[in-house]
Amino acid sequence: MSSFSPALVRPVLVDRVLPRSLAVDAALVVAGAALTAGLAQLTVPMWPVPMTGQTFGVLLVGTVLGPLRGALSMALYLAVGVLGLPVFAGGASGSLFALTSGGYVVGFVVAAALVGGLARRAWDRRVVGTVVSFLAGTAVMYAFGLPWLAAVLGRLGPSVWHGALGYDSLAAAVWGAGFVPFLAGDLVKAVAAGLLLPLAWRGATRLRG
Structure with a gap:
């Protein structure tokens, strides 16, 4: 049987504690976008990519809400930021093309859908899976x-990635400024989620029981 069999698709965490309805789903989508916006303001000022708490919010929202609601929540977050609300890191807003970190924001939508899909298959009920x-x-x-x-x-141009950032090549600048500084934090977030979400599942199961 394929791992994508409907038989293996299960409720996500929020479905264990809240009833399903259009109004509830809409409220959850808005709440997920608001949570991500709030965590985006927990910022360590860095350039060209700031260090924030929003990536944890993206993955948490996707996991708890599931793929569709998680992706819609991140799409809403992206849309309201582009329309001018100061929801991006450090209170930024406007066109993503004006942000060096704009690609990460686009990736939020896909990342939320991915982890939500894995949560539908119960990956978030065990530490390693989470x-x-x-x-x-x-x-x-x-x-x-x-x-x-x-x-x-x-x-x-080189005046920025070499002159301002001090890297010898564009590839080194992208790797050194957009990836390496965040590895430790990414691992901490994943481990924290691995410890918290299975506990949340146990609590939700007991509450439901």
Whole structure:
């Protein structure tokens, strides 16, 4: 039987504690976007990519809400930021093309859908599954964010990636400024989720019982 069999698709965490309805789903989508916006303001000022808590919010929202609601929540977050609300890191807003980290924001939508899909298959009910799920979602964000960062820094030229950032090549600048500084934090977030989400499942199961 395929691992994508409907028989293996299970409720996500929020479905264990809240009833399903259009109004509830809409409220959860908005709440997920708001949570991500709030965590985006927990910022360590860095350039070209700031260090924030929003990536944890993205993965948590996707896992708890599931693939569709998680992706819609991140799409809403992206949309309201582009429309001018200061929800991006450090209170930024407006066109993603004006942000060196714009690619990561685009990746939020896909990452939330991925971890939500894995949660539908009960990956978030065990420590190892949750950690792997969060790391997979993080990899998706880098898959969108790093090429975007390379394009922006390449357009700005050596005066930025060499003169300002001190790297000898564009590739070194992208790797050193857009990936390496975040590895330890990404691992901590994944492990924290691996410890917390299975506990949340146990609590929700007892509450339901």
